[in-house]
Amino acid sequence: MSDKNGKQGLSRRQFLSYALGGTGAFMAATIAAPLVPFAIDPLTRTSGGGFADSGLKESDVKSDFPTMVDFKVHRKDGWIEENVKMRAWLIKDESGKIMAMSPICTHLGCQVAGTVDGNGNPKPSEDGEWWFHCPCHGGRYTIYGINDKAKPPQRPLDLYEVKVEGGKIMLGAISQRKA
Amino acid sequence: MAHDHFRERIPGTPRFKEKDKNKPIGTEPFFPNFLLKEWIVGALFLVAFMLWIVFNPVELTDVANPSDSSYTPMPDWYFLFLYQLLKYFPGSVIWLGSVILPGIAATLLILAPWLDNSKVRHPFKRPVATSAMVLSLLLMIWMTYEAHVQHEEHLASQPKKVDQSAMPADTTLVDANDPGAKIFATSCAGCHGADLKGQIGPFLIGVGNKYDEAKLVDTITKGFPPNMPPKGGLASDDQVKQVAAWLAKQKQK
Amino acid sequence: MFKKTYDWIDERLGITPIWRDIADHDVPAHVNPANKMSAFVYCFGGLTFLIIVTQILSGMFLAMYYVPDIVNAYRSVQYITDEVLLGQIVRGMHFWGASLVIIMMFLHMLRVFFTGSYKAPREMNWVVGVLIFFVVMGFGFTGYLLPWDQKAYWATAVGAQIAESVPWIGKYIKTVLIGGDVLGALTLTRFFAIHVFFLPAGLLGLLGLHFIMIRKQGIAGPL
Numbered sequence A: 001m002s003d004k005n006g007k008q009g010l011s012r013r014q015f016l017s018y019a020l021g022g023t024g025a026f027m028a029a030t031i032a033a034p035l036v037p038f039a040i041d042p043l044t045r046t047s048g049g050g051f052a053d054s055g056l057k058e059s060d061v062k063s064d065f066p067t068m069v070d071f072k073v074h075r076k077d078g079w080i081e082e083n084v085k086m087r088a089w090l091i092k093d094e095s096g097k098i099m100a101m102s103p104i105c106t107h108l109g110c111q112v113a114g115t116v117d118g119n120g121n122p123k124p125s126e127d128g129e130w131w132f133h134c135p136c137h138g139g140r141y142t143i144y145g146i147n148d149k150a151k152p153p154q155r156p157l158d159l160y161e162v163k164v165e166g167g168k169i170m171l172g173a174i175s176q177r178k179a
Numbered sequence B: 001m002a003h004d005h006f007r008e009r010i011p012g013t014p015r016f017k018e019k020d021k022n023k024p025i026g027t028e029p030f031f032p033n034f035l036l037k038e039w040i041v042g043a044l045f046l047v048a049f050m051l052w053i054v055f056n057p058v059e060l061t062d063v064a065n066p067s068d069s070s071y072t073p074m075p076d077w078y079f080l081f082l083y084q085l086l087k088y089f090p091g092s093v094i095w096l097g098s099v100i101l102p103g104i105a106a107t108l109l110i111l112a113p114w115l116d117n118s119k120v121r122h123p124f125k126r127p128v129a130t131s132a133m134v135l136s137l138l139l140m141i142w143m144t145y146e147a148h149v150q151h152e153e154h155l156a157s158q159p160k161k162v163d164q165s166a167m168p169a170d171t172t173l174v175d176a177n178d179p180g181a182k183i184f185a186t187s188c189a190g191c192h193g194a195d196l197k198g199q200i201g202p203f204l205i206g207v208g209n210k211y212d213e214a215k216l217v218d219t220i221t222k223g224f225p226p227n228m229p230p231k232g233g234l235a236s237d238d239q240v241k242q243v244a245a246w247l248a249k250q251k252q253k
Numbered sequence C: 001m002f003k004k005t006y007d008w009i010d011e012r013l014g015i016t017p018i019w020r021d022i023a024d025h026d027v028p029a030h031v032n033p034a035n036k037m038s039a040f041v042y043c044f045g046g047l048t049f050l051i052i053v054t055q056i057l058s059g060m061f062l063a064m065y066y067v068p069d070i071v072n073a074y075r076s077v078q079y080i081t082d083e084v085l086l087g088q089i090v091r092g093m094h095f096w097g098a099s100l101v102i103i104m105m106f107l108h109m110l111r112v113f114f115t116g117s118y119k120a121p122r123e124m125n126w127v128v129g130v131l132i133f134f135v136v137m138g139f140g141f142t143g144y145l146l147p148w149d150q151k152a153y154w155a156t157a158v159g160a161q162i163a164e165s166v167p168w169i170g171k172y173i174k175t176v177l178i179g180g181d182v183l184g185a186l187t188l189t190r191f192f193a194i195h196v197f198f199l200p201a202g203l204l205g206l207l208g209l210h211f212i213m214i215r216k217q218g219i220a221g222p223l
């Protein structure tokens, strides 16, 4: 670049402008340095990964129908620590492994209902293989939480991480299954 | 600094005021010349500020307790001169210090341009305005200082709460029925607490970890005048010995 | 690309004269510390503004965690101080910045006073300046209560008592100030609203006037 006198290189004015930009950027960075980490602090807090006692024993879980359980998870929400009520449906899959399903519909988050009789005991579905039904938009799932693709939900029910400790079933973080 | 590209513009943009070219030396455009200098000062200022913050963490006192009226209130430092002013107008004339005087001062400050309305600007050429401001300044500084000193004095005169932060977690007494314990209750407990957790005097839980019996006898006998009388106020050396023997057993962790 | 966008906007709004006016106006030698060291006193106003900017920013960020209610206020401040990443620093910026604003503003006022810069035609800007001063004191008073710790509570209690000492109407002033008969939940919400909505609105308005007048009138000449 050349300035008005035809000399090569930066003009004085351009040099000053760059220096000004640099100083401004330095000040902005100094101020932002504590503020940005402060704002993104939640990223440093993983959602626990801790396990909670479901209250069920290994032997309580059947392989024909899912069993429902309500349990409490200790949750730290900022400075408020509380025990949050959670629900899970547990069943042993064909290989005998315990799977714990979240009853939150994978469509828009309604709570799905299992097929149970008046006493809350599981019974066979009158709807073929579909055992869980969502009250909201007709979503339905098998006993293993596999969704009916013809209905709104496009993903099986989410699973809790399961750990068995001395016969007691512990439930951990929730993760999604692939469609 | 008398370069002639002083008032140079970004190539292609018009000169703003060609006629200003012959302004006195030292005059310069706001952008970027002057602003750069301002911002360099600003950047240094900011760095100093951040360093100060890093080395001076802000404290948080205990949660507000409306029923604890023993807390000695203290406004932030820049209100102290006003706070101090109140002390000179006690009781029924407090409004002189809380409304009238500050009101007059504020009014004078707002009206300064009309009160000091001569054409001259140099501070030495308007002695009334200058000395009034200097005087007010000195008064404010002095009152702020006084308020601070009086606050410190007040705090010192308060029975201070013992600092229990270093006290062992286990506070059960060892040998609570020891004869030494009974003697302790007659005098020492008034300051150190019957539970040894301290009141006016420091806590003595775990004191056996720090001192053995001989050292305790020595310390108690000397006392800490004027805060603790010699022998801790006990009548005889024998009593001191028994108390010391009991205290030496207090080895709570 | 940038130039095209700029031209497009400029064609419609004619923004060039606005910033050219600010960018190209000449700053006289006597306020330039590079010319004469003692001119650093002319930096005080700008430095006050810099700290005001950091106050506004740190305040906005603190508000991400702070809760203005007597059950949670203290705990949220505790959470900021002890747990949030660099919370100690961000709180420190706002806490120490409050004092620094007062100091710099005071120095700036003294500079204006002793150089007689408030004289005609700048009387109005002086008045605006004094109003800014009061607004900033208001920030200090209302902000001091927000952590809801002992220091905060009892300092405000004293403030409320002082308000009560005003003849005749003192009682009413106090009630309105603390939002009731006792210093409590309603005081905190009130002080919070004043601290983060009312006073900033006032301050920004006044600062706008301050700067417009400075630009219009220029800096007072050398002594």
Ligand code: HEM
Pocket (backbone or CB within 6 Å): C041, C042, C043, C044, C045, C046, C048, C049, C052, C105, C108, C109, C111, C112, C117, C118, C122, C125, C126, C128, C129, C130, C131, C132, C133, C136, C207, C210, C214, C218, C219, C220
């Ligand atoms: C938040 C507070 C304030 C800010 C950010 C601020 C900012 C500024 C700035 C940047 C200037 C340009 C000159 C300089 O920097 O010295 C200025 C000038 C001025 N300020 Fe302030 N100011 C504030 C408060 C005050 C106060 C409290 C007063 C008076 C009571 C005041 C009265 C004036 C006057 C009269 C001028 C014109 C001075 C001249 O022409 O030489 N300002 N202010």
Ligand code: FES
Pocket (backbone or CB within 6 Å): A105, A106, A107, A108, A109, A110, A134, A135, A136, A137, A138, A139, A152, A153
């Ligand atoms: S939410 Fe369950 S089907 Fe829509």
